[in-house]
Amino acid sequence: MGACATITRGSEDAWVVNTEPSGAKVETTNGHQCPETPCAIKMKRKSEFTATITKPGYKTATVQVSHKTANAGAAGVAGNVLLGGVIGLGVDMYSGASQDLAPNPVTVKLEPVVAVVAEATKPTGN
Numbered sequence: 001m002g003a004c005a006t007i008t009r010g011s012e013d014a015w016v017v018n019t020e021p022s023g024a025k026v027e028t029t030n031g032h033q034c035p036e037t038p039c040a041i042k043m044k045r046k047s048e049f050t051a052t053i054t055k056p057g058y059k060t061a062t063v064q065v066s067h068k069t070a071n072a073g074a075a076g077v078a079g080n081v082l083l084g085g086v087i088g089l090g091v092d093m094y095s096g097a098s099q100d101l102a103p104n105p106v107t108v109k110l111e112p113v114v115a116v117v118a119e120a121t122k123p124t125g126n
Helices: 005-008 073-080 086-095
Strands: 012-021 027-029 037-046 049-054 061-069 097-102 106-109
Touching: 012 027, 027 037, 037 073, 061 106
Parallel strands: 012 106
Antiparallel strands: 012 037, 027 049, 049 061, 061 097
16 A cells, blocks of 8 residues: 555646636746636646736736645555555655645636726916
């Protein structure tokens, strides 16, 4: 049963992004992107990145994403410890299989850009 979490969970996960309104572009600092929300991007479970979310007419939003030990991942690691699988434990920790991306899923409410209309100045007469 070496590398329990790696076998049962794998080292990648789908990071899910939703926006209100939908149709925003997502780009991450680790080189991934999706052209339109809602979307899911396949990422390494132990990734850390910043996602930039853009849509014309709305303010740009950013989301910091990290990872944490998952409940299911912790169970896999515990299985390695109980069964004496030191090598499996090392594989799970190295592969990131015991981790989950956080936050996941992400829902971002985009703020509209407020257009400022400059009032025309009237020439003053002398």
